[in-house]
Amino acid sequence: MKGGQRDVTLRFLAEPSDVNFGGKVHGGAVMKWIDLAAYACSAGWSAKYCITAYAGGIRFVAPIQVGNLVEVSAKVIYTGRSSMHIAIDVQASDPKLLERRLTTHCIVIMVAVDEDGKSTPIPKWIPQTPEDIELRDSAIKLMNMRKEIGEEMEAHVKYLK
Template sequence: MEKSKRELTLRFLAEPTDVNFGGKVHGGMVMKWIDQAGYACARHWSGGYCVTVYVGGIRFLKPIHIGNLVEIHAKVIYTGRTSMHIAVDVWANDPKEDEMVKTTHCVIIFVAVDGDGKPEPTPSWVPKTQEDKDLEAYAKRLMDLRTSIQEEMDRR
């Protein structure tokens, strides 16, 4: 598949309705944007309906202010038989400035499903560049960590 099916960027202004009690964009709103961008990317890649099955390690690095230009970049970094690992980065800045600042990062896993809600195969992605190979290795390390965490949680 071509690169354009593998990634996308959403751009918009943070609105006053997105504010929390501290005067900055609410973390829950950022998580909603992340899920929407991740879904759009997974849907575009798979060509069908997808469901979120895991959101991991959301890192809120910097606040987003009302009126900031927000960019949410989603990219397929690993595919399994029915799953897609999507890296999502959120960037923001004052629209009067040029430099965007990374505010949030996470990886979301989506599964392609058929009309009955059963997992169905998704196109595989094969990394070609070193950067893409590094992203795939990152996704695999995260899978190993999730397995360890799940095993620990199952002990309780």
């Protein structure tokens, strides 16, 4: 596989088996679709097997109905040595109308690994447009915020042991 594909869109039809107790698509089903799109995107960019290292900032902004056509769009917005920050947008529509609306968005961090499960280098992504630069800068800000939150969480973890 050559690699270097920066984005991907996966499509799903929301099925009755995806429903929660409230009659809408279960958040867990949406998270599974997000993980699948993040994998397809990161593998397409790196041409390597990738694992999920982090999924955060998941915002469920509108419900998805059974029978909706769901589009999960994933795009590389930052790369490290072996990691890729993937921006995810989930949109849904009635397949007869195709008037898509944003339902969910988040950031997923994927890491390329070798046959032994060790992180392995990937191609660097270099932003080309003002929008890409803004997305990269946002990913860096979020990365720094996650580090601070992680340090704060250490205090909680030691009391749970």
